[in-house]
Amino acid sequence: MAVHSGDPLPYLYSRVNSERQTLMTGSIEIGGEALPAAETGAATERPARQAMLRGWRRRCPACGEGALFSGYLKVNDRCPVCGEDLSHHRADDGPAYLTILIVGHILGPLMIVVFTEFRPDPWVLAAIFSVGCVALSLFLLPRLKGGLIGLQWAKRMHGFGGEE
Numbered sequence: 001m002a003v004h005s006g007d008p009l010p011y012l013y014s015r016v017n018s019e020r021q022t023l024m025t026g027s028i029e030i031g032g033e034a035l036p037a038a039e040t041g042a043a044t045e046r047p048a049r050q051a052m053l054r055g056w057r058r059r060c061p062a063c064g065e066g067a068l069f070s071g072y073l074k075v076n077d078r079c080p081v082c083g084e085d086l087s088h089h090r091a092d093d094g095p096a097y098l099t100i101l102i103v104g105h106i107l108g109p110l111m112i113v114v115f116t117e118f119r120p121d122p123w124v125l126a127a128i129f130s131v132g133c134v135a136l137s138l139f140l141l142p143r144l145k146g147g148l149i150g151l152q153w154a155k156r157m158h159g160f161g162g163e164e
């Protein structure tokens, strides 16, 4: 306990202010009404790894239950299970870029290995790798898009934090 000489009022004011700061950081009050953490998005923890894995499984990054996509790549505006607003995503060209990057780095060297080891007929090689390339791309594209949206959601990018 510090000894205070002179006017005690400034000291008391500073104490009251520090108490008020402590109380205010506990929850966000808007118009005197405290919003739940899910709506403010301030207090909830969003593990990026879990959100990305949920996105990879084409599930909502928030609950892991609702479908992320309504079509092959069309993202639901809202999660059908938890109602999380998913319209903020900005995956854009990212999933296509990642798909080309991964498929190219797998099939490019593999094509050289297969050709030098087995010397197949060039048309057979071309047919197998064309089908493999398309199949692998179609498999990866929605999963990488889901993972990217999961990352954006976890990092509260593009309005996912609810701040707009």
Ligand SMILES: [Zn+2]
Binding pocket: 060, 061, 062, 063, 064, 065, 066, 079, 080, 081, 082, 083, 084
């Ligand atoms: Zn959900």
